[in-house]
Amino acid sequence: MARTSLSVARLPVDPLGIIGLLALVALWWGLSQFHFLSRLALPPPAGVAAAITQNFFSSSYLANYHLGYGGLAGNLAYTISNVVVALAVSCVVGVALGFASARVELFRAFADPIMLTAGTIPILVTAPFFLIWFGTSRSAQIALLILFDVTIVYLFAQRAAANLDPTYVAAGRTLGAGPMRIVSDVYLKGALPEVFGGIRIALAGAWGLEAFSELLGAPKGIGRVIQAMAAEMDSQMVFAAIMTLAVVAVAFDVAIGGAFDFITRWRRRARL
Amino acid sequence: MAEVELRNVGQSFRRSGGALVEAVADVSLVIRSHEFVCLIGPSGCGKTTLLQLVAGLTRASQGQISVDGAAIAGPSPERGLVFQRDSVFPWMRTIDNVSYGLKCRGVEKTKRIEIARQYLRQVGLGDVERSWPRELSGGMLKRVAVATVFANSPRVLLMDEPFAALDYVTKLQLHQLLLTLWEQHRPTVLFVTHDVDEAMLLADRIVVMKEGRVVDDRKITLARRRTVESLALPEAVAHKEVLLRHLGLGELVQDRTAPL
Numbered sequence: 001m002a003r004t005s006l007s008v009a010r011l012p013v014d015p016l017g018i019i020g021l022l023a024l025v026a027l028w029w030g031l032s033q034f035h036f037l038s039r040l041a042l043p044p045p046a047g048v049a050a051a052i053t054q055n056f057f058s059s060s061y062l063a064n065y066h067l068g069y070g071g072l073a074g075n076l077a078y079t080i081s082n083v084v085v086a087l088a089v090s091c092v093v094g095v096a097l098g099f100a101s102a103r104v105e106l107f108r109a110f111a112d113p114i115m116l117t118a119g120t121i122p123i124l125v126t127a128p129f130f131l132i133w134f135g136t137s138r139s140a141q142i143a144l145l146i147l148f149d150v151t152i153v154y155l156f157a158q159r160a161a162a163n164l165d166p167t168y169v170a171a172g173r174t175l176g177a178g179p180m181r182i183v184s185d186v187y188l189k190g191a192l193p194e195v196f197g198g199i200r201i202a203l204a205g206a207w208g209l210e211a212f213s214e215l216l217g218a219p220k221g222i223g224r225v226i227q228a229m230a231a232e233m234d235s236q237m238v239f240a241a242i243m244t245l246a247v248v249a250v251a252f253d254v255a256i257g258g259a260f261d262f263i264t265r266w267r268r269r270a271r272l
Numbered sequence: 273m274a275e276v277e278l279r280n281v282g283q284s285f286r287r288s289g290g291a292l293v294e295a296v297a298d299v300s301l302v303i304r305s306h307e308f309v310c311l312i313g314p315s316g317c318g319k320t321t322l323l324q325l326v327a328g329l330t331r332a333s334q335g336q337i338s339v340d341g342a343a344i345a346g347p348s349p350e351r352g353l354v355f356q357r358d359s360v361f362p363w364m365r366t367i368d369n370v371s372y373g374l375k376c377r378g379v380e381k382t383k384r385i386e387i388a389r390q391y392l393r394q395v396g397l398g399d400v401e402r403s404w405p406r407e408l409s410g411g412m413l414k415r416v417a418v419a420t421v422f423a424n425s426p427r428v429l430l431m432d433e434p435f436a437a438l439d440y441v442t443k444l445q446l447h448q449l450l451l452t453l454w455e456q457h458r459p460t461v462l463f464v465t466h467d468v469d470e471a472m473l474l475a476d477r478i479v480v481m482k483e484g485r486v487v488d489d490r491k492i493t494l495a496r497r498r499t500v501e502s503l504a505l506p507e508a509v510a511h512k513e514v515l516l517r518h519l520g521l522g523e524l525v526q527d528r529t530a531p532l
Contacts, residue, residue: 170329171359175373175424176349185372189363266363266404 043236051240061237065228067220072244078221079214080248082138083206086145090202094150095195098157099187108158119151123209127216136217144213149202156198160191193267196260200253207249274339274350274427274460276303276326282334282484283321295321297484299335303477308454308461310471313481314519319464320356322481323432326462327353339428349373352426352459354434360405360416367392367401369416373424391419395449411442415449422453429459433466447473451497468515472508473498480518488518 025045031037032044039047052072055062059071068074097115101108127144134140164187172186214223222245229237261268283296296318303309311319324330326337328347337344339351347353352373360369367388374384392398395415405413414434421429435443451474454461465471471478472492480488490511494502502508513525 165357167355167357167359168361170327170347170353171355171361172372173329173347174327174349174351174353175420176376177372178376181376186361189361192363264363266365266406268406 040233040235043239047236048239048243051236052244055237055240056244062225062228065232067225067228072222072225072241075220075222075225075241076244076248078138078218079207079210079223079245082141082221083145083203083210086142086210087149087199087203087206089142090146090149090153091199093146094153094198095157095188097150098154098159098195099161099183099191101154102158102161103187111154115151115154118147119155121147123148124212127213130213131216136219138218140216141210141213141218141221145206145210148209149206152202152205153195153198156201157191157195160194161187163194164190192260193264196264200256200260203252203256204249207245211245275305275341276428276460276462277301277338277341278322278326278335279337280335281322281325281332281337283318283325283330284333294484296325296332299481299484299486301479301486301489303460303462305460306458307476308463308474309477309479310475311462311464311479311481312466312468312471312515312519315466317481318484319481320432321484323353323430323462323464326428327351327430329353349377349424350426351428351430352421352424353430353432354414354417354421356433356436358405358410358413358417360413360420362405364405365401366397366403366405366408366416369405370401370420370423373420377424387423388419391423392416394422394453395419411438411446414438414442414446418446418450418453422457425457426459429454429461431461431463433464435470436465436467443470448497450474466519468512468519469503471515472503472512478511478515480515482518488514490514 028042029045032039032042036042055071057071057073058069059067060069062071062075063069070077097111101111101115123144126147130140130144134143168186168190169182172182177185211221211223211226214221215227218224222241225241226238229235229241278299278301281296281299282294284292284294286292299322311322313319321330325332326344328344328351344351360366361372364372367385370392371379371384371388374387375381379387389398389401392401395418397412397415397419400408400412405416408416417434435446438446447470463471463474472494475492478488478490478492479486480490492508492511494505494508498508516522516524
């Protein structure tokens, strides 16, 4: 008898997570409403929401600080595009190198020290060097993110390929799969769940790192907005920029998590 | 069909301590076309290593293995292998697993799905072709593995203790299924087992290995399909007693048994 094939209905967001978020906003509102902290230190949620709506799609206020006329959205688009480009490059490079290192001992001996050294580099300390090497173009931020992302993806891909049951590889070979098919149909598909875990971790860390790297001379971006508004002591806009970036980060995580869940739906547990 | 010949085959490896271990030593064996040979022996006697050599998954240290006179050079879909462990890809639906070998050989999609469906029906799984492997029981997964290998039309079928982890009833059902498929397609079979009853039920010949060497090679001439009654005939009992003594279970055998 087949075990049940009922798929578990899944919500994209955990209801408990939403409750936690609402509790945090309530705490924020309470602290600002009863003046436990000054408005400068903690602007009220309503003021932050108003700053977001007034400056989202266009903002002459932000344009005064050479942050373009596209408002928060324009700066968000810059930040998002850097994060996405860096992650895409890191996925291709990290997975390829990770798989190669898991299967070829010689390559692993060569690549592991390099990747592990890259992983131990204090990214924030090295950031000024990227500014020197790449100038104030977006290449500096993307290169910094790749350095961070590729190490994580590499390690997850390596572990996933090394942990894959060799029976699957042997089965593929005896069924007539050549080396390319073994990589695409066995290693890649079998390793996807672990690789996806690495990609999500890399993405989660990339938002904050991108915002930080923009402080070092990027033409625009949410990090630059935060920097400019902090210099003006406009904490309401600083919070507005942080909140929009946080919402984008959560939305990306939910969307990617949902996509990854769908792609690896073969591993969901059946209800017994 | 396909005659498998092993000539002075040996396989040795070094343990981490440096000691040389001969897993298979000077094995010479001819398995005739359509023959169903069971390879039996105690754990660690080299039977799985020998099967891996015939599959081409491992290269022999010494000797030569050939199929119809052609030396083997690596794995081939002509030599299908059913593993002891689960080898059904969990990331492919049942039908995609069964048709995977055909896909590798370039059979066009409509044709390979048709063939896969035919084999799934034959193994009694026609209604779960869209299921994921995680939704199937251990016995069903073995049926999928058997259907996958037969769908690829191998000339030689290699089986490495395929039913060892299954419950008694499922194992007996799968024996009957395997015999049905073998009678229809008649591949040459090399079946590794440590189960004397399984070997007596299935084999034309039983080859016994001990410490990497072939120590007995017995032809089983009992009529097929074998039943509880035919397996209780004096000839069958005599074979079983000798095999049990080979496996170090002589205390289960009465003194009247034939000598080894």
